[in-house]
Amino acid sequence: MVVTVQPSSASIDELRSRMRGTLLQPADYQYDAARTIWNAMIDRRPALIARCVSASDVIAAFEFGKAENMEITIRGGGHNVAGQCIVDDALMIDLSPMKGIRIDPVNRTARVEPGVVWGEFDQEAQAFGLATVGGTVAHTGVAGLTLGGGFGWLTNKYGMTIDNLLSADVITAEGDLIHASVDENSDLFWGLCGAGANFGIVTSFEYQLHPVGPQILGGMILYPLDQITEVLTFYRDFIQSSPDELTAYAAALTTPDGHQVVAIAICYCGDLEQGDQVVEPLRQIGTPVADLIRPSTYQEQQAILTQASPYGRQNYWKAGLSRTLSDDAIRVIAEFAPQVPSPFTVTVITGTAGANTRILPDATAYVHRDAVFNAMLLSSWESSEDSDQNIQWTRDFYHELRPHLTGGVYVNDLDDPADEGKTRLLEAYGANYDRLVDLKMKYDPENVFRHNQNIAPQAT
Numbered sequence: 001m002v003v004t005v006q007p008s009s010a011s012i013d014e015l016r017s018r019m020r021g022t023l024l025q026p027a028d029y030q031y032d033a034a035r036t037i038w039n040a041m042i043d044r045r046p047a048l049i050a051r052c053v054s055a056s057d058v059i060a061a062f063e064f065g066k067a068e069n070m071e072i073t074i075r076g077g078g079h080n081v082a083g084q085c086i087v088d089d090a091l092m093i094d095l096s097p098m099k100g101i102r103i104d105p106v107n108r109t110a111r112v113e114p115g116v117v118w119g120e121f122d123q124e125a126q127a128f129g130l131a132t133v134g135g136t137v138a139h140t141g142v143a144g145l146t147l148g149g150g151f152g153w154l155t156n157k158y159g160m161t162i163d164n165l166l167s168a169d170v171i172t173a174e175g176d177l178i179h180a181s182v183d184e185n186s187d188l189f190w191g192l193c194g195a196g197a198n199f200g201i202v203t204s205f206e207y208q209l210h211p212v213g214p215q216i217l218g219g220m221i222l223y224p225l226d227q228i229t230e231v232l233t234f235y236r237d238f239i240q241s242s243p244d245e246l247t248a249y250a251a252a253l254t255t256p257d258g259h260q261v262v263a264i265a266i267c268y269c270g271d272l273e274q275g276d277q278v279v280e281p282l283r284q285i286g287t288p289v290a291d292l293i294r295p296s297t298y299q300e301q302q303a304i305l306t307q308a309s310p311y312g313r314q315n316y317w318k319a320g321l322s323r324t325l326s327d328d329a330i331r332v333i334a335e336f337a338p339q340v341p342s343p344f345t346v347t348v349i350t351g352t353a354g355a356n357t358r359i360l361p362d363a364t365a366y367v368h369r370d371a372v373f374n375a376m377l378l379s380s381w382e383s384s385e386d387s388d389q390n391i392q393w394t395r396d397f398y399h400e401l402r403p404h405l406t407g408g409v410y411v412n413d414l415d416d417p418a419d420e421g422k423t424r425l426l427e428a429y430g431a432n433y434d435r436l437v438d439l440k441m442k443y444d445p446e447n448v449f450r451h452n453q454n455i456a457p458q459a460t
């Protein structure tokens with residue numbers, strides 16, 4: 001039995017007086033809004049929510065949590081499907097008010113605080129014609145995405161988000177604020193690049209930016225779902241030979257007017273005329289129901305998937321990486337996609353065979369550099385009464401698909417560890433796992449940072 005000791009009101013008042021941000025308790029009127037995260041399946045009630053506005057707030061809250069022996073969770077964008085940023089009766093260190101973004105257009109770098117979401121970052125960087133590799137949904141947090149690895153529309157050209165991370169400020173389990181980069185605390189920096197939620201609280205990220213725009217070629221082309229086998233087979237071969245400027249994802253989805261389709265969504269970040277020639281074969285696979293590929297701004301491109309992923313729905317995910325997309329995998333996808341129980345569910349196949357695959361697997365904590373494909377079963381529905389049916393469909397689908405994937409999983413796709421099972425974390429980190437355990441022993445031997453996809457120190 002877990003006995004939760006709650007701090008006294010005097011010590012809570014003392015923390016409140018140390019913070020520039022607000023400290024919320026269940027009776028406070030902003031409390032419910034502050035405990036709401038993207039996945040509506042997660043309905044938890046922390047004892048305290050420390051809404052931090054600065055690194056000093058984070059240090060004060062963290063020191064308090066440790067002194068009071070509280071469970072401590074860290075919230076960035078609050079977008080992770082597993083919902084580990086919030087736990088009943090715990091102290092949630094909420095970084096979402098930390099919204100600072102500073103673009104250096106001369107050196108093409110950005111300093112970003114951990115409450116920033118991708119739509120905000122893109123807006124600031126695009127004001128200077130710049131961008132880095134970021135998530136494809138505007139309200140996803142920069143922090144959690146980066147610390148798990150990070151894929152987006154620029155991945156084939158510029159690698160993963162971590163391949164563009166230059167440095168980070170980190171509050172360690174000891175409560176010290178340290179800087180990590182390839183030159184300073186380089187072992188920690190290596191761990192932050194893919195397993196970062198385990199080693200401290202990042203209060204600032206520094207990124208490399210790249211010129212993007214003013215226009216890119218973006219959007220999607222839609223085919224009827226009964227052509228899914230032809231479309232996925234074509235896609236599999238097409239993305240392996242396309243230039244790095246093109247990143248393309250395939251998806252089985254239901255349009256807002258109720259039609260089941262297979263879509264190929266693209267972003268070409270080079271010369272527009274060349275891009276048009278590159279994507280022309282995608283228009284010839286069969287007879288499209290809609291061709292929505294056209295020049296647009298990068299910010300418009302970053303918005304094309306946002307509306308389809310709102311706050312407030314129930315969500316349950318299964319995913320797996322693969323070096324190949326075999327005929328058998330396509331057969332399973334073609335069998336399950338038409339039976340999807342919810343119109344909000346999307347089966348996504350990402351194929352990223354570019355710059356991200358040319359990094360050595362031990363260069364960052366993220367290890368699966370040779371896995372070109374990621375098959376993601378992103379189940380989403382409105383009413384909790386429909387949960388059993390949707391979860392069962394996802395599990396059955398994944399059970400059939402998994403033997404046809406070569407293995408590994410992207411840590412940011414993992415759902416609740418109790419549901420995923422123990423071996424999944426080993427699958428996420430593969431040959432880098434032991435090195436991560438050693439790093440955890442060095443930086444967090446007491447496992448203070450445990451509400452995440454947790455790399456347990458050997459001692460615990």
Ligand SMILES: Cc1cc2nc3c(=O)[nH]c(=O)nc-3n(C[C@H](O)[C@H](O)[C@H](O)COP(=O)(O)OP(=O)(O)OC[C@H]3O[C@@H](n4cnc5c(N)ncnc54)[C@H](O)[C@@H]3O)c2cc1C
Pocket residue numbers: 038073074075076077078079080081083084085095114134135136137139140141142143144145146147148149150151152196197198200201202203309412413451452453
């Ligand atoms: C709709 C949707 C779209 C997505 N699209 C993409 C995509 O295009 N590309 C991609 O790579 N991923 C994508 N993801 C996955 C995404 O990367 C993860 O959900 C990520 O964890 C979100 O980060 P967050 O800060 O919003 O989450 P949170 O839930 O706030 O945090 C997730 C984890 O990170 C830890 N954490 C957060 N901030 C910090 C910090 N500053 N220091 C230390 N630990 C911290 C938390 O403790 C928690 O364990 C998507 C997810 C969703 C739901």
